[in-house]
Amino acid sequence: MLEIDIxxxxxxFDLEVKMMIKEGEILMLVGDNGCGKxxxxxxxxxxxxxxxxxxxxDGRPLFDSGLKIRVAPEGRNIxxxxxxxxxxxxxxxxxxxxxxxxxxxxxxxAIESRVMEHLKAAGLWDIRKARAVExxxxxxxxxxxxxxxxxxxxxxxxxxxxxxxDVRKQAAMRKELRERIHACHVPSIIVTHxxxxxxxxxxxxxxxERGRIALTGGADEVMGWxxxxxxxxxEPV
Amino acid sequence: xxxxxxxxNRLGKRDLAELAGRGQESxxxxxxxxxxxxxxxLALLLIIAITFIALPVVALxxxxxLDTTLQSLHDPVVMDALRLSLMTSTLTTITVVLxxxxxxxxxxxxxxxxxxxADSLIDLPVIMPPAVAGIALLMAFGRMGIVGHYLDxxxxxxxxxxxxxIIAQVFVSSPFYIRQARTSFEDVDIxxxxxxxxxxxxxxxxxxxxxxxxxxxxxxxxxxxxxxxxLGEFGATIMFAGNFQxxxxxxxxxxxxxxxxxxxxxxxIAIILVAISFVVIFLVKTLTRRVYKNAGN
Numbered sequence: 154m155l156e157i158d159i160x161x162x163x164x165x166f167d168l169e170v171k172m173m174i175k176e177g178e179i180l181m182l183v184g185d186n187g188c189g190k191x192x193x194x195x196x197x198x199x200x201x202x203x204x205x206x207x208x209x210x211d212g213r214p215l216f217d218s219g220l221k222i223r224v225a226p227e228g229r230n231i232x233x234x235x236x237x238x239x240x241x242x243x244x245x246x247x248x249x250x251x252x253x254x255x256x257x258x259x260x261x262x263a264i265e266s267r268v269m270e271h272l273k274a275a276g277l278w279d280i281r282k283a284r285a286v287e288x289x290x291x292x293x294x295x296x297x298x299x300x301x302x303x304x305x306x307x308x309x310x311x312x313x314x315x316x317x318x319d320v321r322k323q324a325a326m327r328k329e330l331r332e333r334i335h336a337c338h339v340p341s342i343i344v345t346h347x348x349x350x351x352x353x354x355x356x357x358x359x360x361x362e363r364g365r366i367a368l369t370g371g372a373d374e375v376m377g378w379x380x381x382x383x384x385x386x387x388e389p390v
Numbered sequence: 391x392x393x394x395x396x397x398x399n400r401l402g403k404r405d406l407a408e409l410a411g412r413g414q415e416s417x418x419x420x421x422x423x424x425x426x427x428x429x430x431x432l433a434l435l436l437i438i439a440i441t442f443i444a445l446p447v448v449a450l451x452x453x454x455x456l457d458t459t460l461q462s463l464h465d466p467v468v469m470d471a472l473r474l475s476l477m478t479s480t481l482t483t484i485t486v487v488l489x490x491x492x493x494x495x496x497x498x499x500x501x502x503x504x505x506x507x508a509d510s511l512i513d514l515p516v517i518m519p520p521a522v523a524g525i526a527l528l529m530a531f532g533r534m535g536i537v538g539h540y541l542d543x544x545x546x547x548x549x550x551x552x553x554x555x556i557i558a559q560v561f562v563s564s565p566f567y568i569r570q571a572r573t574s575f576e577d578v579d580i581x582x583x584x585x586x587x588x589x590x591x592x593x594x595x596x597x598x599x600x601x602x603x604x605x606x607x608x609x610x611x612x613x614x615x616x617x618x619x620x621l622g623e624f625g626a627t628i629m630f631a632g633n634f635q636x637x638x639x640x641x642x643x644x645x646x647x648x649x650x651x652x653x654x655x656x657x658x659i660a661i662i663l664v665a666i667s668f669v670v671i672f673l674v675k676t677l678t679r680r681v682y683k684n685a686g687n
Binding site for chain 2: 195198199200225226227229230231232233235237239241242243252253256257300301304
């Protein structure tokens, strides 16, 4: 379970979020551009620090301003798929996916076996030697996801994981994404603008407005929220 | 209406179209002439610029036949200067890279109190006249300098030694590396660094496995520029280290000294320096082309 109760002063407003996400639950985070969605993910990942509050994962504090606890990002075991995918351009598909295992000091044999398993499951084994930045958009998305999942994270964060794909690929990926994330049985937060993502992937949704949770409810309730939401082309719902 | 004027109201559609066509043709000829004139002017400017730069370099090679140059290589003045220059410039480059890389990374990634001032100070040696740099170093590390007089009390003397040559070269060449390194680090997407850290990479692991490999071409390019600058350093060296053969007389100082006696020796050293400069330019161009190619990916 992920517990968040934090405050952070951003440029134009204060981010104040209190929420809990159960094990295996997929929370869809929606809201306008600039409302603090990516900032929230970065705070949970430890890439930025809240001004005050607490973040705990399965009871283990990752940040606690009162107890002066701050776990560095590399110690949080969080799988993060960035909006740009952030694949290492100087590395192959194989090395990108193996990166998180190498930082953990696994043996070469163990790394080979796990990387092969994940690459085959994602249909990427044949392109394992290609440079990660030279493969197609859909393949990059799968590499980024495989790289995040292979470390067996305690929490998954995905920032607009389908935004870089074309419409047809998005539809195909939604189901695959939901299945792969559910298979991990970890709490997940997915940031999206697209209501189709919310309906197809999430268990629950939160609407963030100027750093605060304005609405929360089941994925099927989102369509009724109306104002404040936009589809992928930036048109209001 | 004058006889040479045309009454437009009396013209038919065909006449109007013909007039418009002739008008367009005039405009087209005029713009073509302007384009040709512009290209000719630019070509002339380019020829003048290339001639201005090439002429002195060509004159060097024409003035000193190859056999004379090769013979001069055996002159002890030349060999001592060449050995000293290569040794000091190499040590300078190593020092600059080791010191400058973390400085450049901090400057690229972090904000801190006094950052603007610190960055300006790092860039200062670029615009400071080399002779001024030499005097300043003397005032700091010379026997009566603010640091030097304490070292002198322990019997340590820096001015007018080979160490002084290296210090002078480090002072003038470090901004060339640090600025290039800073730019190279700034060009590395912060998301890559963040991704590496979320995947378990510590700051140091991330630096060596992600940031450095991506920035490497720029860093090498900066190191080559620092090497070239230190090789050509004259003003600060002669003021702070003096001009002693075998100890502080680097190639530029040897050219200056030899010119007063043996022109062939000074020409030989000059040609060696020009040859090294060409190699440096070629390497920098090749590496920066690869930087742009990789950045495009």
